[in-house]
Amino acid sequence: MTASAAQAFLPFVKPNIDAAAIAEVGKVLASGWITSGPKMHAFEAALSELFGGRPVRTFANGSATMEIALRVANIGPGDEVITTPITWVATANVVITVGAKPVFVDIDPRTRNIDLDAVEAAITPRTRAIMPVYLSGLPVDMDRLYAIAKKHNLRVIEDAAQAIDSRWRGQRIGAFGDLVSFSFQANKNITSVEGGCLVMNSPEEAERAERLRLQGVIRTGMDGMDVEEPGGKFNLTDVNAAIGLSQLAQLDAITARRAELAEAYYRCAADSGLADLGIELPLPRDGELATTNWHMFQVVLPAERIEGGRTAVMEAMREQGVGTGVHYPAVHLFSYYRSLGWREGMLPHAERIGRSIVTLPMFPAMQAADVERVCATLSETCKRLFK
Ligand SMILES: Cc1ncc(COP(=O)(O)O)c(C=O)c1O
Structure with missing residues (x-):
């Protein structure tokens, strides 16, 4: 063992998840109301305040949120939505779900x-929406x-x-902006x-989203109920x-x-000579305008120069006690999307990055020494595996 x-x-x-959050869950469970109720409304109010008072509704997950966004925008059969292949597959799947x-x-x-130039070039008379993804949090x-x-x-x-x-x-x-969808999945x-x-534009959109998240039900008075447009079961519980x-x-x-840890990454990457090994670091910010929340710290490996490619690097790092992830393989090359006509060679930058990107450890409880260990392990591993 090394x-x-x-x-x-x-x-x-x-x-x-700290003791305060666990205590809050206990209170909800003991309260007699455990599904969507006062905590959900309080969470929505706090989020609305965060987003400058814009209307906000919560949902069971980020995928459902995007599906509802597409429905609120009346996007359906015959419509085209322009998006990126470097994303969690939910982004594309929800477009399929609404037809x-x-x-x-x-x-x-x-x-x-x-690439926004590529977006403009792809617009046709059928295009109804653009769905950008802010990978790792970079707008x-x-x-x-x-x-x-x-x-x-x-x-x-x-x-x-x-x-x-x-x-x-x-x-x-x-x-x-227009319709803005967030996820609170465990890794976020x-x-x-x-x-x-x-996050929506008007009380009317918010009311429609509210109905769509609970079967489309409209309640009136003590006992009135109607459905004008069927919805799903997408509500967030008070426990969540x-x-x-x-x-x-x-x-x-x-x-x-996270910003401190990202800075530590840049320092340690320089000390470990990662750039000299052909490892591409993330952009710290895009010009002076876009600031990331450092959701992930991702590098792109010179995979073609490495014996065994990305898999070998990830396996070797795991053996040395460092976990890594892949976010994401290019979605257009999944079997389903191939069946719609997408092929290798159509989106070369996405394909290279989809094969070579690696997510390094990044979470608030990490220490600077952890970052040093990640960079040193990555550098040694690549050097050892270079062809
Ligand atoms: C870019 C992106 N889109 C959509 C989603 C879907 O969110 P959820 O997993 O909450 O359904 C995620 C979360 O994993 C994501 O990272």
């Missing part, structure tokens, strides 16, 4: 986000995104699943174990909302800690 293998295993992510067609365009290899050029949407009269459904507390021109993602910067929220509220109270500290 010296580093004797150390505790360092996972790539670890939730920080529309996802149109993948390539990414900018620097930001690893959707796209929001001025340009909304200028394109305005010019072509398109809706924007922001997949901001990873971007809570990220900013553009100093303003929080979600505090402006703040979690409700599972959950999500949608209590955890989310407790996490939300720590948002500033979580974002600040």
